[in-house]
Amino acid sequence: MKILVAEDEPMLLKTIELKLKKEGYEIISASDGRQALEQLEKDVPDLIVTDIMMPYASGLEIISFVRKNIIKKIPIIILSAMEQEKVVMEAFELGADDYITKPFSLNELAIRVKRLMNRGA
Numbered sequence: 001m002k003i004l005v006a007e008d009e010p011m012l013l014k015t016i017e018l019k020l021k022k023e024g025y026e027i028i029s030a031s032d033g034r035q036a037l038e039q040l041e042k043d044v045p046d047l048i049v050t051d052i053m054m055p056y057a058s059g060l061e062i063i064s065f066v067r068k069n070i071i072k073k074i075p076i077i078i079l080s081a082m083e084q085e086k087v088v089m090e091a092f093e094l095g096a097d098d099y100i101t102k103p104f105s106l107n108e109l110a111i112r113v114k115r116l117m118n119r120g121a
Helices: 010-022 033-042 059-069 086-092 106-120
Strands: 002-006 025-032 046-052 075-081 098-101
Touching: 002 010, 002 033, 010 106, 025 033, 025 098, 025 106, 033 059, 046 059, 046 106, 059 075, 059 086, 075 086, 086 098, 098 106
Parallel strands: 002 025, 002 046, 046 075, 075 098
Antiparallel strands: none
């Protein structure tokens, strides 16, 4: 099972990557929105974990791209320090499946990933 993780904070990206690899997932890392979109054009993951606020393309743009261009229904988890209801609502309207507010527990993220992966299986 392959997961695309898009996060512009290098330490958080590495931490998420290590945790999810330990859980048995293959990780594709992107340190900004443009890299995430480039990865999506090359390879379709089984799940996406993306920050909302990133350089070059936001998490909202990633959700929109996936829902418009990729036929397969890929679960998407949004990460953000923003607790703005408007942005969260927009993410869900675009097609996000889950939302986690930073800071968060890596164990909670792993459980949410597993739940969404099992739902799609």
